[in-house]
Amino acid sequence: MMRSVFQDIVAFMEQRLEKRPRGFDLFTKEMLSACLGAFDEDATTVYVSGYAFPTELLWAFDIVPFDFEIACNNLPQATGGNGSSIMIHSENEGYSRDICSFYRLIIGCMIQGMLPKGDLYLTSSYYCHGKAKANEIVASSEGKESVLFDVPNEISPSSIRYVVSQLKEITSKLETITGQTFDLDKLKEAVSWSNRARSLLIEINNLMKAKPCPWDGARACLLALGGAIFWGSPIMYNINQMLIQEIQARIEKGTAMPEKYRILWYPWVPVQQTNIFSTLRENQASVVMAEVANVWWSEIDEASPFEALALKALENLLVGKAEKRVKSIVKLAEDYDVDGVIHFSTPACRHENFSSCLILDALNDKGIPFLNLDGDMTDERNYSPKRTMNTLCLFLEVMKNRKAAGAGNGSRQVIDQLFFRNDSFG
Amino acid sequence: MFPNLCPYLQNILDSGLSKKLKKVEGIIFTNSCDGMRRLYDVWSNYVQMPFSFMLEIPKNRDENGIAYFSEQLLDLKRRLEEVFGVKISKDKLKTAISLMNDRRGMIMDLFEKQKQIPPHYKGSELLSFCLEETTCPKDETTQKLEALTGQSRTPSSSQDRPPRILVMGNVIDKPALFEMVENARASVVAFDTCNGLRHYSGFVENGSDPIESLARRYLLKPPCTRMPGFDKRIERLEQLIEEYSIEGVIYGSLKFCDYSLFEVPRIEDFLRKNRLPFLVLENDYIWSDVERMRIRVEALLEVVSGEFD
Numbered sequence: 209m210m211r212s213v214f215q216d217i218v219a220f221m222e223q224r225l226e227k228r229p230r231g232f233d234l235f236t237k238e239m240l241s242a243c244l245g246a247f248d249e250d251a252t253t254v255y256v257s258g259y260a261f262p263t264e265l266l267w268a269f270d271i272v273p274f275d276f277e278i279a280c281n282n283l284p285q286a287t288g289g290n291g292s293s294i295m296i297h298s299e300n301e302g303y304s305r306d307i308c309s310f311y312r313l314i315i316g317c318m319i320q321g322m323l324p325k326g327d328l329y330l331t332s333s334y335y336c337h338g339k340a341k342a343n344e345i346v347a348s349s350e351g352k353e354s355v356l357f358d359v360p361n362e363i364s365p366s367s368i369r370y371v372v373s374q375l376k377e378i379t380s381k382l383e384t385i386t387g388q389t390f391d392l393d394k395l396k397e398a399v400s401w402s403n404r405a406r407s408l409l410i411e412i413n414n415l416m417k418a419k420p421c422p423w424d425g426a427r428a429c430l431l432a433l434g435g436a437i438f439w440g441s442p443i444m445y446n447i448n449q450m451l452i453q454e455i456q457a458r459i460e461k462g463t464a465m466p467e468k469y470r471i472l473w474y475p476w477v478p479v480q481q482t483n484i485f486s487t488l489r490e491n492q493a494s495v496v497m498a499e500v501a502n503v504w505w506s507e508i509d510e511a512s513p514f515e516a517l518a519l520k521a522l523e524n525l526l527v528g529k530a531e532k533r534v535k536s537i538v539k540l541a542e543d544y545d546v547d548g549v550i551h552f553s554t555p556a557c558r559h560e561n562f563s564s565c566l567i568l569d570a571l572n573d574k575g576i577p578f579l580n581l582d583g584d585m586t587d588e589r590n591y592s593p594k595r596t597m598n599t600l601c602l603f604l605e606v607m608k609n610r611k612a613a614g615a616g617n618g619s620r621q622v623i624d625q626l627f628f629r630n631d632s633f634g
Numbered sequence: 635m636f637p638n639l640c641p642y643l644q645n646i647l648d649s650g651l652s653k654k655l656k657k658v659e660g661i662i663f664t665n666s667c668d669g670m671r672r673l674y675d676v677w678s679n680y681v682q683m684p685f686s687f688m689l690e691i692p693k694n695r696d697e698n699g700i701a702y703f704s705e706q707l708l709d710l711k712r713r714l715e716e717v718f719g720v721k722i723s724k725d726k727l728k729t730a731i732s733l734m735n736d737r738r739g740m741i742m743d744l745f746e747k748q749k750q751i752p753p754h755y756k757g758s759e760l761l762s763f764c765l766e767e768t769t770c771p772k773d774e775t776t777q778k779l780e781a782l783t784g785q786s787r788t789p790s791s792s793q794d795r796p797p798r799i800l801v802m803g804n805v806i807d808k809p810a811l812f813e814m815v816e817n818a819r820a821s822v823v824a825f826d827t828c829n830g831l832r833h834y835s836g837f838v839e840n841g842s843d844p845i846e847s848l849a850r851r852y853l854l855k856p857p858c859t860r861m862p863g864f865d866k867r868i869e870r871l872e873q874l875i876e877e878y879s880i881e882g883v884i885y886g887s888l889k890f891c892d893y894s895l896f897e898v899p900r901i902e903d904f905l906r907k908n909r910l911p912f913l914v915l916e917n918d919y920i921w922s923d924v925e926r927m928r929i930r931v932e933a934l935l936e937v938v939s940g941e942f943d
Contacts, residue, residue, distance in 0.1 A: 301899055302898060302899030302902055303895070303896070303899055304895045304898075306638070306889075306890055306895055307892065307895045307896065308892075311896075333693055335668070336668050336892075337667055337668050337860075337892055337893065338892045338896065340693075340862065341892070341893065341896035341897075342896070344862060344863075344864060345864075345896065345900075348864065348865075354862065356693055356694060356862050358692055358693045358694045358699070360665070360690040360692070360702070361665050361671060361688065361690055362688070362690060364705075364709075366701075366702055366705035366706070367690070367702065369701075369702070370692065370698055370699070370701070370702035373698040374694070374698065377698075529674075529675055529678075530672060530675035530676075531675065531678075531679075553636070555638050556638065556890075556892070558638075558639060558640070558667070558668045558669040558672070558890070558892065559668035559669065559671060559672050561636040561638070561639060562635075562636070562639055562643075562668075562669055562672035562673065562675075562676065563672045563675055563676065564636075565635065565676065566675060566676060566679055569679075
């Protein structure tokens with residue numbers, strides 16, 4: 209099923225791109241083509257979570273990574289919101305509904321025989337631990353070893369050494385499965401593509417500060433997560449270049465959607481069908497930026513790529529103290545001059561949910577409205593359109609009141625009563 | 635606070651926020667899970683304590699992992715010396731290692747006696763001792779340990795053969811489950827939990843580099859479900875079942891523990907293949923729901939006893 213669904217979407221996207229080239233369509237086509245490539249019997253398929261692994265290393269071997277999370281979680285949207293029909297197979301095998309729906313979906317796909325066979329099952333220890341366990345289950349179903357890229361929560365010479373040693377071991381494994389000898393120049397080339405695409409992403413993010421917002425922060429979020437496998441390839445560069453042209457044209461022509469409210473979104477957007485973004489659009493509320501779309505890593509040093517890629521992993525926005533994220537989110541809220549911040553909370557996301565009180569309090573101090581929006585990434589059984597609509601409308605009302613009163617203390621009380629104190633220690 | 639978070643972590647945070655830990659001057663967190671990592675962040679922000687430290691524990695049980703963990707332990711040692719004005723010398727470390735190895739040996743002897751039929755101690759008695767032992771200064775529990783070691787078994791008839799239960803899972807700090815089993819005339823002969831058998835298994839080599847020896851032992855001891863490798867966990871379970879003549883397994887898991895949630899179906903598969911009765915009891919750390927659990931425990935024990943097929 210996965211293969212045929214993706215084939216249909218890729219064919220559709222190719223037609224659309226011929227008629228009207230668009231960066232996001234190019235991303236969708238490339239992402240799903242990469243997933244399809246993993247089904248090719250001659251392909252070397254490496255399972256990975258693109259957003260949590262320096263994929264530049266894989267591109268140095270000309271391996272197209274197979275992001276098992278992204279592949280599986282494209283299915284609910286593509287099949288009309290039918291994720292639970294796949295998840296139920298994992299639940300019937302004893303995997304509790306307290307497990308994140310992302311992983312129940314992956315295990316369900318595995319049980320249904322939808323996944324391609326991997327040559328290497330690589331995963332990362334950070335966001336989140338459940339993913340590493342899901343990868344281990346998938347690998348063992350194929351009788352293969354799963355390899356864990358273990359990234360500590362602190363940056364120090366010893367943690368860099370630890371991560372570098374793992375990258376080098378993974379390199380040896382890649383040599384084995386591809387039959388190629390590692391070529392440092394090819395890694396440097398991949399790093400160079402990554403740095404060039406990064407510069408373009410910074411440009412896109414700067415353009416997003418325009419009022420009204422010339423693009424969509426929710427799509428930027430999807431691109432950041434689903435497109436992460438392309439860091440290190442020219443594909444990411446091409447997508448970003450196309451997006452810049454579109455966004456610039458929209459600014460010049462003044463064709464951006466009218467905007468009353470500006471919203472910062474974190475951490476991820478649901479991949480199942482919801483009424484969230486239609487409700488926001490109807491009320492002229494733009495998602496102007498997503499936390500994960502921000503460029504959180506330094507330029508990669510091409511002269512010492514292993515150390516620099518280790519640093520990229522260690523600098524990941526969800527690795528390290530939450531304090532780092534809190535500062536980053538407050539800065540984004542200020543830089544993008546937002547009227548409110550939405551935290552989309554999926555029930556099993558322990559690290560997100562645990563630290564949200566810190567973000568809430570920091571935004572509270574700045575008088576920026578915050579909404580914790582309960583939902584689920586992919587399980588439609590845990591999503592209520594009516595309740596979501598009601599919550600969003602209340603939040604829009606808070607932003608409206610705040611705007612009417614100016615950003616001062618007058619509106620703060622309303623915000624506190626509605627959204628803050630019940631969920632805070634402050 | 636979100637309700638769907640580990641109750642153990644919520645309990646720790648509650649202790650900090652409600653200032654129940656007045657005598658505690660420092661806290662060492664470990665990067666054991668996503669929730670614990672964030673508890674450290676929340677704690678650092680909302681609970682004032684002179685010393686709090688996040689100890690990274692690698693997940694890869696190899697030489698690179700041991701090297702990194704050694705550096706982490708060295709860093710912890712330096713921080714403890716700075717904050718508390720103490721000197722943790724190599725000799726002191728070696729003495730402590732030696733003391734703890736002796737304790738491990740003695741406590742493993744207690745567990746060893748549980749292999750007898752019927753077992754030497756009540757499971758609840760062993761759990762209580764382990765809890766006291768891990769939270770009190772060592773010299774305060776030495777006498778008790780010696781008394782336990784020398785304790786003769788309660789006389790029982792030769793036909794007295796209570797069903798033999800293994801408890802596995804994560805943290806169990808309350809005797810409620812053990813008492814439920816014992817009240818139903820069965821025995822918890824071993825408990826392979828975070829604070830049970832697994833905690834005491836394996837000695838620290840008292841070699842020339844005590845920090846490295848500590849890193850090696852703690853990283854290579856029997857793994858908990860946090861570590862990669864379901865197979866290793868199953869191998870250990872198989873070994874415990876054989877050594878302790880286990881007839882039924884109860885998996886006590888904290889609610890919302892992702893590691894356990896992923897592991898349980900695999901354990902269940904293994905036990906089903908081996909025709910061993912199995913029960914999963916999710917708990918809220920304080921075991922507030924004992925009455926509802928009791929009937930499930932009793933049903934398991936009926937199956938183990940062969941009273942119900």
